[in-house]
Each structure stands twice: as C-alpha cells, then as structure tokens.
Amino acid sequence: MPTFGNGRRVAIVAGVRTPFARSGTALKNISAIDLGRAAVAELVQRSSLVGASVDLLVLGTVVQSVIAPNIAREVALLPHFPKTLQAYTVGRACASANQAITDVADQIALGHARVGIAGGAESLSQVPILHSRGMTDVLVAASKAKSLSQRASTLARVRLKDFVPITPAIAEPSTGETMGQSADTMAKLNGITREAQDRFALRSHQRAAAGTDDGRLTAEIVPVPVPPAYQESMTTDNGIRRESTYEQLAALKPVFDRRYGTVTAGNASPLTDGGAAVLLMAEDYAKVMGYTPLAYIRSYAYAAVDPAEQLLQAPVLAVPIALARAGLTLRDIDLVEMHEAFAAQVLSNLHGLASSTWAVRAGLSAPVGEVDPERLNVMGGSLSIGHPFGATGARVVTTLCNELARRGQQFGMLTVCAAGGLGHAMIVERT
C-alpha cells in the first residue's frame, strides 16, 4: 500500500527538460526564466495538457534574479496558462526542484490541487554580480540626493577599491568553506581515493554518452534554438565527455586542496545552465483524463547534517526515513538515481548507507545497505549530464521515472544532497 501522506496518491505524469549546457556555452544568452519557460511550455505541449487545468506551478532556483525573484510566476505567465495560475519559487539549494515537487505533491495529497507543475531553472551564465559594499552605500545615497551638486559630491566619495564587484561564490555562509573543499574533506573522512573518484566520474560520462546515443536521455529533452543566430537547436547535453579516458582524468590537478586534495574538475559536476519540469496529478484525476502516469510518489523525506562536518552527507539520513515511510527496504528498490555533485560525495553517500556508524546516527539497528552499482545512475548523473542547481531535482525525477517505466520495474529511489548540509530522498513506484 502506498503510504505517502494520508491523502490521495500523486502521479508523476511526465517530465521535460532543456538540454543542460556548461555555463558560458550554448545557453548563456538565455535567462533562467526563459529556460524554465522552454521546459514548461514543452511539458504542456507534449503531454497534451489543457493549461487551464493546472492549479499551481512551483519552481526552484538557487541564484535568484534580482529583477524577477519569483521566476515561477514569470513562467506561469506563459500564454499556455490563464493569468490566474498561482505560482511561487522555492529555495533549498540543489534540492530546490525537489522541494518544488514535494510542495506540489503535498498540495495534491491534501486535496488542494489536482494538477501541478513543479521543477526549476538555473542560469549560472547569468548570475547577478553585486557592487561592493562601498559602492552600494554611495549609489543608495546618491539616489536619495536632492540636488545635482549633492549627487555629484556623493558620487565623488567612490574609491577605486569600491569598483571591485562581488561575485556570488558557491561557499557555505556558515563555514566559509567552498563546496569543493567540503567534498575534499568528505573524501578524506570516508577514505575515498582519487582513483575511485576518477573511475566513478568516467563511468558517469560513459553511461551518459550511451544514454544519449540510444535516445533514453534525449527523450526527456526539448531542443532549444540557440541564440543569437538561432541557426541550430541544442538537442543534447554538452557536458558529457565521451572521449575522456581514465588516464586523462587521473592527470588533472586537484582544484581545492592542491597538496592533499583529490577533487578535480574531472570528478566534480560542472557549472551548468538548464531548466526542467515535471507534471504531477492526483491519481484519480490522471485516470479520468486518460493519462498513463510514469510512476507515483510513494514517500519522501528531508534531513540535515552539521554543514561543518560532512556537508553533502545528509542523503544518508534521508534515505532510511523515506524507506520507512514507504514500508520498504533498500533490497526492494529496483533503480537508484543519486545526484552527483562530486564523485567523492556519491561515494561518501554510498559508504554512509552501508556503514554501522551512520546507522547509529540515523537511529537504526543495522545499516541501510549496499547499493547495487548496476542499479545506480544507469545513465550517468550530474557529473556528466550537468547540474543546473535549481533544475537538477526535476531532471533526476524524470530520468528515474522514465527508466523505471522503460524497464517495467516497480520501485525507484532518488537522492539529492544540497548546500547547508541538507539531503532529500524520494521513493517512487510504478503501480
């Protein structure tokens, strides 16, 4: 029996995403809003959805636009929908799209909605660059100046150093540690070797290349005409390095801890632009409307760890909760999709799931168990496909559900780690 909440079961009907592009490449001229619009517009088209039937739209994004912070609302203003479609934007770092999905799922389970769209979008090519503190003070004061001379004298206070802008860093506000440094720390704590990381990264690229070639990954992608010339459409992810060899990966220098570190550009996920969205419906409504859902949400959980310890290890705590809520064990799970921020993080998560120490921390009598490598990330993951922060969660759900349906299998599990020491796990089922 499904145990998701006390209400109606939530169907995952379809998922669509833009191709994922390394930031600064093909999609650099498209804003996060437009990436979100591209994914959502195609989701509506492809699933032959009547826009007016959608009750809410929730999107995640991490690096918010200063001009349009509620990107979900901007996307909801697509002509596909009535202007009355309510929408909001959520933030849970790299699990933002997952937060969007569970928010919509909750609303459906509660009976507040029948149809919802959830997902996320990110442009790491178009991050807002901030003025320095000094420059900000001067500009704010100048905007309040009452006369031209007052404004001129205020502006004259600007010093040369004030011109140095602040670029948002992917660092923890609480510890000051960058995410790469955290991954390096996790590798050290969990004894993850450089070779294990590089081999895992290589596997990710090879499987993503295979998934692209046989059309399993491209099936979830809407081609996006590439500005400014629009001469061609981008149809596949451009971060997949099909030619990479283990030797090449092994030759890369560590980026974060140059002396003892093991995390390199080759075994970390790239900065990425992209958008993704999934269509969720109440099970009964999907049936009435004649939809055949890809899967249903059986359970989900969020958890957190101390960000100063192992920043990206919280999925290890979220998984047992989600499994317990589903009434399942790891052995029941046919397919696992783990977000790959870093190879070191995935391997640490796997290590944690099998460890008695982490079992104790999770309040379990025995470890969750070993994840069968043949069931894990069978088409690669964020290391190769790419990782647009706000969109990844919807990509992982889509990839998992599509593949579960293709294989005709029953249970799937996904995990996503996120900044702040946060983690998410979800169990989906087919029937």
Next chain:
Amino acid sequence: MTAPHDVVTVLMEDLATGLSLTVEHGVAIVSYDQPGSPVNTLNSRVGPVFEQIFARIASDASIVAAVIVSAKSDSWIAGADIDELRGITRAEDATVLSQGGQRLLDRLAALPKPVVAAIHGAALGGGLEVALACHYRVASMHAKTVLALPEVQLGLIPGSGGTQRLPQTVGLQTALDMILTGKNIRAKKALQIGLVHELVHPAILRRVAVQRAGELARGTASIRERTRPAAERLLEDNALGRRMVFKQARATVRKKTRGQYPAPLAAIAVIERGYADGAAAGQQAESEQFGELAVSPVSRQLVSIFFATTALKKDRGVPEGVEATVRGVHKIGVLGAGFMGAGIASVAVQSGTLVRFKDASVERTTAGWRSVRDVLRERLTRKQITRLQMDDMLSLIGATTDYSGFANADIVIEAVFEDLAVKQQVLREVEAIAPRAIFASNTSTIPIGDIASASTRPEQVVGMHFFSPVHKMPLLEVIVTPRTSADTTATVVQYGKQIGKTVIVVQDGPGFYVNRILAPYLNESGILLDDGASIELVDEALVAFGFPVGPIMLLDEVGLDIAGKSGPIMAAAFGTRMQPSHTLRRVVESGRLGRKARHGFYRYNDEGRRTGADDGIYALTPAGTSRRSFTRETIQQRTVLPMLNEAVRCLEEGVIRSARDGDIGAIFGIGFPPFLGGPFRYLDTLGADMVLQQLDALNAQFPGRFEAAALLRQHASQQRRFHP
C-alpha cells in the same frame, strides 16, 4: 464616473439617434450611443440632432464648455455610414452631403465655448473629422484607440473639412501621409504627432476631459501648441517648400496607383487648394471632389469590396438554416515546417493558438521556427507588437519530430510534400493519434476528396488553402467535399477569421477556385511567349491592367517547380483550355525554379533582387529568339478573358457559392485589380454580351482555349448581371 453629489442635468435625449446632452457642473457632455449598432456612425439623421445640441451649447448660459464622448465600449465614432453613401447616384447630391458635414463641423469649431473630444476606441473618417473640429483632444492610452482618415481606401477623400483641418493640426507632410494611405494611428503615435493633446488611462478619460473642458473655459488651462520640428517649418512654411512636398507626394501616388485610383491625387489637389486660397476655398474643392469621387466607378467597386468582406466576416460558411456547432480551436498541429507551414504557424501564434509543429528533423523544425521568428521580428521592428508579445507568441510553438502532443489538437493542417500518397499517409497517422482533430490539407493542387478517401472520418477532412506568404496574404480558401460536415466547415471558417483571414468556402475540385481561374491566365501568358511575345511585354501589359505583378513574374515568385506540377493536373482535369504552354514546360524541364533559386524567367543577383528578364529563355520557346510585338489590349484580352470565363464556370458548377466570393477570392488571392471590383463586377461593367463576343472571336482564332461558359451565354442572351 459621476460622484454621488454631482448635479447632473439631462438637457436632451434623442432616442432615435442615441445622442444625448447632459450637464455636469457647467460642462455639457455630448454622448453618442447609436441604437442597434456596435459602433457609432455618422448619417443624415444625426446631423440635425448635432445641430440642435451645438445650438443649445452656444445659447445656454449655464454651459461653459463641452465634451464629446462615445457610450460604446471600445469605439468612438467609426466614420460615415457607407450604406447611405451607396444610395447616392448623383455627384451633386454627394457634394451637398459633404457641405452639410462641413457646415456642421465649422459650427462646432466656431463655438465660443471650448469643446473637448474624449476619444476611446476607433475615431475613423468622419469620426476623426469631428475630433479635429473640437478644440482639445484627450485620448485613452489603449490598444483599441486608433485614429485614421481611411477614405482613400474606399476611393474617396475626407468630406467634412478633414483635408483642411488635419494639415493645420499635424503639419502638411504627416497629414498627407495619413490621408493618402488611410493608415491607422495608435494612441501613442497620435500624441507624438500632435493629433491629440493628451493621453490618459481609459478609466479616467471622461473625468479628465470634463476637468480640462472646465479649466479651458475658466482660463486656468491653455491649449499647448504642437512643437514643430525645424525641418517641418523650413519646408512647410513657404510656398516653395510646399510645392516640393506636393510634387513628391504626387510622384509617390502616381507610382503606387499607376493612375488607376483617382482619390489620392484629388486629396492632394484639395489640400493644396486650401494652402493656396484659404480654408473656405479648400473646403469648396473638398466637397466638389468628394461628390465626384463618391459616384465614381472606382469608389463604387472599392465600396462593394468593403461590403463583401464585411459580409464574409459574418458568414459562417454553411448555408442559412443549417445547424453547425463551432468548436473553439486552442491547439493546432502543423505538419511540415517549410515555408507554408511556418507561415501558417506564424499567423496561428499571433492569435494565441498553441502550435504543435512537426517535421522530419530538428534541423527542419528549427528552420521553420526561425521563419516564424523572422515574421514576428518584422512586426516588432514596426512596433506592432512588443518584445514580450513576441516571446509569448514564439513560446506557443512546440517543435517535434514525432506525434507527441498531437492528442489534443483541434485542427491539424498538413503542409507536407505535394504528393497524394504522402498526404494520405499523414492523414492516417493523424487520425490514429489525434482523435478529435479536423484534418486540413494546405494542398494547392490535389483534390481534397482524393485525400479524404483514405480517411476513417471524412466528415472531418477539409482543405485550408493559404496563399504565400501566409502572413501577408489576406485570403483563405476553405475547401469542402460533399462529405465534410457542417460543424467542420463552420469551425474551420471561424478559425480562419480568428487568424485574420478573409475566408471563402469553395467546393472541392482541381485547383479549387483561385488556382483554377489563375491557370488559364498563366497558361495564356506562356502561350504568348510561345507565340513570340517578350517577357516584359506580357508582364507590363498586365501590370498596366492593374495586377500587382505580371503573370511571368508571378510564376517566378510561386516557383516554377510548383507551377510545373499543377499545370498537367489542370490539363488532365479540364482538357484543351488548360493546356500549359510549351515555354513553361521547357523552362521547368531546364531546371529553373524561379526566384527561390535565383534562376527563372527573370535574372536575379546574389541578394535575390531581380535584374531583368532572362533573354536565354527565348531559345526554349517555339518562336525562338525572334520576338514580335503584341498590343497591350491583345495581351490583356487573351489572358484576362479566360480568367473571367473560368470564374463564370466555377459559379456555374457551384465551386463558388456566389459572385461575391468569386470577386473576393480573385482580389485577395491573386491581386485582381480592386478598382475593377473582381471578375464578376468587371464582367458586369463590360457586359456579358460584350465579353461573349470577344471570347467567341478569340475562340474562332484559337479553337478550344476560349470556349465561353454556358452561364455566360445565358447571361449575355438575357442581358443579366452577375451582381444585382
């Protein structure tokens, strides 16, 4: 809008015309709400009532100022009642009508109290003339607010002082531009050029107008003079400069109208008269010219086209009394992202329809998407749409290489390769995937019935014959078979109107209507080349006749491959009279494709611009390189008469429902000269007996090609007209 404590006094209310006069705090409000009509028009009944109202405003000491408003939701005054004008047969009577309007508006302009026009919605023709006679104009900042003097489009000129007041208001050059083109001026532009003094939100339009009227009366506000650019003052403030402007305007008009439309030249003369001899002389000239133009054949024909298109806007496409349910169209599928498919998508998204856009590869759908974007970008550049609107329109296109997303399509329009088997194949695929969809073929040559023979629901199969380029050509031919249901026809007709097309419904058959009457015309043009006429001679003769381009140039534009394909189909269906020329056959065989390949009857440079006729063609014609001369009349007769004759056959066979549809189809689909009113109006002008004589003579000379239609003989013998 009226506060509860305001004192409102109703002074007059004329139920017959819908005009009323009320007073609020000393400001008279003239409100117009023509009964039984969605818009306000100016007719002979409102004139005297306006007179009374103006007299009351002038004499009533409690009134200090006035405002003219419309009580219609999105229309101010849409112009003169054209129907009334149509009833006038003598120029003198039309002149008297014009003089009446002039006197009325002179009276308005001369009122000693300020009058403010509060404009929301269309102020067209006589409506704008009323506004121009007011002392101050406030307009609403709204998309529905448009101002224009479109009289030339009906072969007329403004007749109530507009030719004199507009130049005084916006300057000579701007006024000429407006009067000679009849173009719409939107609110923002109207403010820029000084046509209105102020723009406000529609919600406060009336309040602001009343307030401003009061202020003008009390002298607490004054009318700001339009700031005139130095260049304008330099050119327009002296006789020499103005002479240059008029000369230039005449040259432009002559080039555009080729002397076939007298109204623009008359307008220039009338405006010039006003500058030379004063407003009174200008108005006198205006009313005289108006009188002559109103009863001129050109204006009569243009007015008839206006009425025909208006009638078609109300036409459901199914016979009177037949019940038909029109289904709302929210999503269409377009098969084939080529030039036609992209054109169809471009008009569909502009009316807010979702478009599922399918072709064999992403490269092709991307190219199609880009063509749609180009169409929209052009509109953006012309400020007809905003950036946001363009993005929204583009977002409505979802490209695909499979049939995903077709399940909820309301109409699927195929624009795939012109081949029966291919079209039947896609029809079967669509019927399997899209359970509700109407299947519409955009074929130009294949009978719809042949395509429908592969259908499991032939009642939902129609033809939607768009013309290229789709975003510019106003006509849509909807082709029905005997099995097409009334619901399908009515839905497709309604959708055609929604995307801005003038729709005629025609019965299935080779070439349908437009291409069928085009075929003998194009063939005969080719046969003239066979016989030794030169390319330029043929094209020039038909441009002189009034077609926008000559037939040979048209072949190049359409594409010689396409023309070459349809020729034999028409010949197979209709025999001798549709036999393609040797020249066309050989030119097609030579591999020339026309303009798109920059190689056709004409030569083209690398930018695709025409550089002259290609003499190399003549070697391919039976007459060889020696060319001989034909008179224009011979060329025009040999090409146009068989077109008229074929149109009559279409009417006789019931391919078209009426002479009206036949006229509109030819004008909007082929560019048949509008001033001639269409093939059937032209036949009526020439007389069926006269046309029959000429056809018989030609048929004696060239047996088979000019065999007159039975219906034409009948009309000739009974002295009947095609239009009552």
